[in-house]
Amino acid sequence: MDTTTKSGRARVLGMFTAVASALLLIGGGLSIGGAASADTRPVDPTNPATPPTVDGSVLPTTQMDGVAWAQTVVGNTVYVAGKFTAARPSGSPAGSNTTPRSNFLAYDVTTGVLKTTINVPLNAQALAVAASPDGSRVYLAGDFTTAGGATYYRIVAISTATGQIISSFRPAMASQVRAIAATNTALYAGGTFTSVNGIATGYIAKIDASNGSLVTSWKASADYVVDALAVSPDGSRVYAGGRFQKMDGAANYGLAMVDGTSGAVLPFPTNTIVRDAGVNAGITALAATSDRVYGSGYVFGSGGNFEGAFSSDAVTGALVWMEDCHGDTYTVMPIGNVLYAAGHAHMCSNVGGFPETNPRTYHHTLAFSKARTGTLTNDGNRSYANFRGQPSPSPLTWYPDFSTGTYTGQGQAVWSLSGNTNYVVAGGEFPTVNGKAQYGLTRFATDSVSRSTMGPNNNTALTPTASSSTSGQARIAWTSTYDMDNYQLTYALSRDGNTANPVYTTTKGNNFWNTSAMSFTESGLTPGSAHTYTLTVTDPDGNQIARSGNQVVIAGGGTNPPPVASFTVGQNGLTISVDGTASSDPNGTIASYAWNFGDGSTATGSTASHAYAAAGTYTVTLTVTDNQGATNSTSKSVTVTANSGNTIAQDTFQRTVSGGWGSAQTGGAWTGSGSATQYSVSSGTGNIADAAGTTATELLKSVSSTRTDTTVTLTTDIAPSGGGAFVSAIGRQVGSVAYEGRAWISASGAVQVQLLQSGTTIQSAVVSGVTYTPGMQLTLRVQVFGTSPTTIQAKLWPATQAQPTNWQVSATDSTAALQAAGNVGLKAYLSGTASPSPVTVKFANYGVVAVP
CATH class of the missing domain: 2.60.40.10 (Immunoglobulins)
Structure with missing residues (x-):
């Protein structure tokens, strides 16, 4: 639900793409399962919240020259459907060492090498691929009308034994097929078509696998496009997703379950929570196992409420969990105890993952626990649906770095995922993975197959800084780092190059968005001696990085004259x-x-x-x-002294008041919302005891201005949990609407500065280098000036540091109701999931001056 995807989504769904239907893993054992999850080597791989994942290292894989829309794995063969003209080996640049392949290719999942014996050219793109559970055949579907030079209207079956077309299966689909799912005796198809073999259907059909005839006794019918299909392993249930609102005339908004034999609609209560359908929203992918059905969705504008992936009970259709990472999700792939997903997620803080950044950062593949492990927190962005309290999985540490492609013009990277117990395969239009050229197709393996070579991130903040202020002691400080496929890292600190005998070793878990300060103090050193410290960081796969810091002279050796302070x-x-x-x-x-x-x-x-x-x-x-x-x-x-006539409001809170805030030195009386008992003033701070899920506001209603420059210091008595605490300086309030600058203190300690218009976040930025702890004082400065448009800008920094030179967030707005003089004030909101509650927010040194 972001401006970068609106035109892309319309083109993807309307012109020539498709998101893969449920890609069940079919192979020698013909099953879905195996080891997978949290990171490659979690501390407790038996913990449902931290199952092991494949690693993040890129394995050499066949490349192609277009886009891969869908994949499935049968035995050791990966079958790829898409829009492309040629394949080339890994490492070969575009246009070199090419082998013709028209919209379909196959490669060996264990080596990544092209299967030269499998070649069925298609005259137009293939959008979906599925295999029969017995692994004997693979079906392709899409826009093509010829396969291998013969006429096949948008669906064709290929023998996995011979690599040749099964000519006895030749249904005639009236138009585009976007999704398929197979049993050993039937193929289910969905798309834009409304007839099969000349017989009218409603965007979905069941086709006899033996001869390609339409199974007319199967009565399922949708009222609009079907984009995703999956079938239960026993064939008793078919799951459909897309842009339809009804199935067989009954309300099933974007998501339906039907009987595999009759087509009768079965209850699927998840569709009362996940609501994506119509022209601006839809379900993009489905995948089924014996106990779960997984899906993904998108929304832009009206008609939908969900971006992300969900898990439902395969029989009852009840929601098991959902992850509402903001950003369209295109494909889901369950393997063992892990669900892999792909799209362009840009905020996962609601499920315990990475926050929004400014400028926006996209992560194209994610992994989650199969198990339900918690609940979603409050969504701070009011332009998205708020699923607070819904069950959620655990995000897992698996963040390979894909670059976006240009082939489709959609600015995307990964469109499809598949795999088996040892591998996850990704397909799309990405030019590189982890900075290495690898176009459109790649593989990731479990540690049992190939040990990860992706080590800890080697950044400058990791460099140890040593100091000595106490006789015989050295204090060494650094900032922790992260690893794309391991959460827990081992830190070993050694002195004077003796890395074989570190003076300090510890383990710590971090992800890329929540690194933190670390330190160690070594005692027993000789005063006056000089030492250099080296920090070595190792991940569970044995990958290692090291950084050496400054030389430190140990205090206490002889007389040290004090420095001279002057300013x-x-x-x-x-x-x-x-x-x-x-x-x-x-x-x-x-x-x-x-x-x-x-x-x-x-x-x-x-x-x-x-x-x-x-x-x-x-x-x-x-x-x-x-x-x-x-x-x-x-x-x-x-x-x-204040510049003449410049001060609009000021309050140093040098008084004692209960049941309110009394009056400011300049600006008149404070007017509070809600219960007066939550407000007090003492010891130089104005205090709000904010309960979970409540908003408390103090306004100076005697102030009226269109040009305000507000500065205030803020802190909390305890660390906010759940969705965190939101603390605002109101730069202009007209009636019930306002412009605000806001500090978001998250449960992880990460801090954001945000701009709001009438409660809607219009811009935000992470305050880098800040990990909030209770009592830490932050200074918030907010300017709101002008009309039609109004400029709103803010900056947030630790009160112990110098004010940043530049505004961290800045925007203009012309909302009619706010283009007038308004009041100023302060506000606090505590997440409804925060515990303990209340959290006391404290304000100090409040001042408002007129913008010149």
Whole structure:
């Protein structure tokens, strides 16, 4: 449900693509199953929440020159349906070493090499492929009207024994076939067609596998296009998905279950929760096992509510779980205890995965536990349906990096997934995987087949930084890293190159979106000695990276004269800038700078700036620390005054009030929403005891302005859980609508800054390098100025650091109801899934000035 996919989705569903129908794994054992999940080597592979997955390493695979829409695996052979003209070996650039292949090819799943004995040219694209459960034949379907030079109207059967067409099976489909699913005696087909062999049907049909005749006793009929099909392993149930709203005249919105023999509609209650159908939404894929049916969907605009994958009971149709990662999902593939999915997900925080980023980042393949392990959290983006409280799986650490292709013009990468107990195969239009050229087709294997070669991410934040401020001790700090197919990593810290005997070893789990600070303090070192530390990180597959840091001189060796602290101050209204670069150390270097601005705010770095909430005289103190840990401080008194006529509102909360906030120094009385008992003022903070699922607002209704610049410091007494805490500065409220800048503090500690218009998020950005802990003070600055359009911009940073130079989020808006002067205020919302509750949100140093 994002602007990048609207035209692409319309073209994909309306012009020449299809999302694969249920691709059941057919092979020598003719079954779906096997080891799979959490990462390649989870701590507890028997835990339903962390089953092992295939690894993220790319295996050499046949390439082609177009797009692969669908795949299935029979024994050791992968059958690929799509739109392409030639195949080429792995490693060959486009146009070299090519072998003609028209819209269909096969390759060996164990080697990735093209099967030269299987070649059935099609004169137009193939959109779907399915195999009979006994593995004796493979069916292809799509737009073609000839196969192997003979006439076959959009469906053809191929013998897996000979690689040749089975000529006795020759149904005539009136138009495009988009989905197929097979038993040993029948083929189920769905698409845009409304007749088979000249007999009227309703977008879905059952065809006799022996002779291609329409099974007229099967009465299922849809009112619009069928895009996905799957059949239960025993053949008793057929699952259909697509853009239809009715099946056999009964309401089945985009999703239906019918009897495999009669076609009679069976209950499928999942379709009362997952609602995707019509011209702007639909079910894109289905896959069935003995106990589950899995599906995926998309929506853009009206008519749908779900993007992501779901799991339902194969017999009752009841929802088992859903993952509502934002971004269309095109295919699902269950293997053992893992469900693999592909699409262009860009936010999975509702299910415990990665957050939205700005600019937006897409992840084209995901993996989830088969087991239901939790519930979805509150969706902070109101343009999406909120499935809070619905059952959910666990996201697994499997994030291979696909680049998007250009062949279809849709800006997509992976369109289809299939596999068996040892392999997952991906098909689409991607040019590279993990930075390696591998066009359109690739393979991933379990650790039992091929050990992963994808090691921990080697980024600069991993470099250890050593310091010594206590005699005989060294403190070494770094930021954890991540691995695309392993969650738990081992960190080994060694001194002076002795990597065989590390001084510290630990394990820690992280994903790419939630790295965190780590440190170790080594004692018993000789004062005055110099050391260098190396950090080695190893994943469970043995892949290893290492980084060495700075040399540190251990404190305590002889007399260390203290450094000299010195700084200058510049002032503009209520804002000062400080510069401590004149500080020096007689026998070393300045290692750190710490500022105290005299109003409870602090900062670090050689230079900093600070905006005071109120005029007055403040004592500014600079403390410098040298490279051996010695410190020295100096202070200056600074008097700040607001620019004449510039202050709109200010409140330092230097009073004690219960049952409300009383009145601000400038701006009049605060007016609170809801129960007055949740509001109080004490010790320099305005407090909101916010209960789970509630919104609390304090407004200064005496203020009316179209040009506001708000600064406020905020914190919470405990870490928010569930969907996190949302804390806003209201820059303009007109009646019940408002422009806000908001801090989202997630349960993982990740922090976002957001812009809102009347409760709808219009822009957001992750605040990099910040992991929130209870009591951490964040400063939020929000500007709202102008009319028709109004400019809204915000920045968010730790109060101990200097204010960022640039606005992190900025937008314009012309909503008619907000193009007038409005009130200012503060607001807090706590996720309905947060526990414990309430969480107390504390505000300090609130100030609003007029934008010049």
